[in-house]
Amino acid sequence: MSEENGRIKVALEGVPETLLWNLYNRAAEARRPGSRLLDDPRAVELVDRIDYPFERFGTAMAQWHALRVRCLDDEVRRFVAERPGGTVVALGEGLETQFWRVDDGRVRWLTVDLPETVEVRRTLLPDDPPRRRSLACSALDLRWMDEVGADVPGRDVLVTAQGLLMYLPERDAKGLIAACAERFPGGRFLFDALPRAMVARNQAGAMDPADGGYRAPRWEWGMDVKEYRKVASASPYIAGVRSLRLGRGRGPYAIAPLSHLIPGLRALRMSIVAVRFREETGTAD
Numbered sequence: 001m002s003e004e005n006g007r008i009k010v011a012l013e014g015v016p017e018t019l020l021w022n023l024y025n026r027a028a029e030a031r032r033p034g035s036r037l038l039d040d041p042r043a044v045e046l047v048d049r050i051d052y053p054f055e056r057f058g059t060a061m062a063q064w065h066a067l068r069v070r071c072l073d074d075e076v077r078r079f080v081a082e083r084p085g086g087t088v089v090a091l092g093e094g095l096e097t098q099f100w101r102v103d104d105g106r107v108r109w110l111t112v113d114l115p116e117t118v119e120v121r122r123t124l125l126p127d128d129p130p131r132r133r134s135l136a137c138s139a140l141d142l143r144w145m146d147e148v149g150a151d152v153p154g155r156d157v158l159v160t161a162q163g164l165l166m167y168l169p170e171r172d173a174k175g176l177i178a179a180c181a182e183r184f185p186g187g188r189f190l191f192d193a194l195p196r197a198m199v200a201r202n203q204a205g206a207m208d209p210a211d212g213g214y215r216a217p218r219w220e221w222g223m224d225v226k227e228y229r230k231v232a233s234a235s236p237y238i239a240g241v242r243s244l245r246l247g248r249g250r251g252p253y254a255i256a257p258l259s260h261l262i263p264g265l266r267a268l269r270m271s272i273v274a275v276r277f278r279e280e281t282g283t284a285d
C-alpha cells in the first residue's frame with residue numbers, strides 16, 4: 001500500500017481483491033441519483049480515496065449486490081435490536097461498511113480477516129476500541145474466538161460470513177459453522193452462498209471475461225436455495241435454519257422477493273441463510 005496525491009494505492013490479489021469488487025458495487029448503487037436500494041456514504045468515500053482501476057468490475061451487478069446487502073443488514077439490525085450491546089463477529093469483512101449502516105451506539109464489532117486485508121482495513125477504517133476492533137487471522141484459525149471474550153454469553157454473539165464461504169471448501173465452511181455452534185450456545189450465524197450452477201460455471205472458466213475484464217477467483221462451494229435446511233446437518237447444536245427473502249428491486253429485479261419460487265430463477269439466485277444455535281450444547285440429541 002502507498003499514498004499518492006491523497007489517494008491510497010491498494011494492491012491485493014486473489015480472494016482478498018474481491019473485497020474491492022463488493023465495495024465498488026455498494027458505492028455504485030449508493031451513488032445512484034433518485035431511487036436507490038442502499039445508502040452507504042462510507043463506501044462512496046472509500047472508492048474515492050482508493051487508487052485502483054475499479055472500472056474493470058463494471059456496474060452490472062450493483063443492484064444484485066445491493067439487494068444482498070440490504071437483506072444481510074436487516075438481519076444484523078434484528079440481532080442488534082434483540083441483543084443490545086451484543087457482539088457481531090464479521091469474518092472475511094474486507095472493506096464492508098456495515099457497522100456504520102447498522103450501528104445503534106452499543107453494538108460491539110470484531111472484524112476477522114487475512115493479514116493483508118486487515119492492513120488495508122486498518123489504514124482506511126482505523127479500529128475504534130473497545131467497540132470496533134479488527135484481528136488479522138484466518139476465519140479457519142479458531143483462535144479468533146478467544147477475542148470475543150469468555151464473559152460474553154453465546155446468545156449475545158452473531159457471527160457473519162458475508163461473501164466468504166464460497167471461497168472455502170464445503171468441509172471447511174460447514175466445520176466453521178459447527179465450531180461456532182459449539183462455542184456460542186444460543187448464538188447465530190449469517191452467511192450467503194452462491195448457487196451450484198454459478199459455481200460450476202466459474203470453475204469451468206465459463207464466466208471469464210473475453211475482454212481482459214475482471215476475472216473472479218475460483219469459487220469452491222455452492223448451495224442452491226432449496227438446500228438451506230441441509231445446513232442443519234453441519235452440527236447437532238444447530239436449533240434452526242432460515243432462508244431469507246430478498247427485497248424488491250427495480251426493473252427486472254422487482255421480482256427478487258419471489259425469485260426462490262420461480263424454477264428458472266431459483267437455480268440462479270444466491271441464498272442468504274440465518275442459522276440459530278441451541279442454547280445448551282450439552283443437550284443436543
Ligand SMILES: C[S@@+](CC[C@H](N)C(=O)[O-])C[C@H]1O[C@@H](n2cnc3c(N)ncnc32)[C@H](O)[C@@H]1O
Nearest residue numbers: 016018019022092093094113117138139162163
Ligand atoms: C468477497 S470479499 C467479501 C468482503 C465483505 N465481507 C463484503 O461482503 O464486502 C472476501 C473476503 O474474504 C476474506 N477472506 C478470504 N479467505 C479468508 C479466510 N480464510 N479467513 C478470513 N477472511 C478471508 C478476504 O480477505 C476478503 O476480505
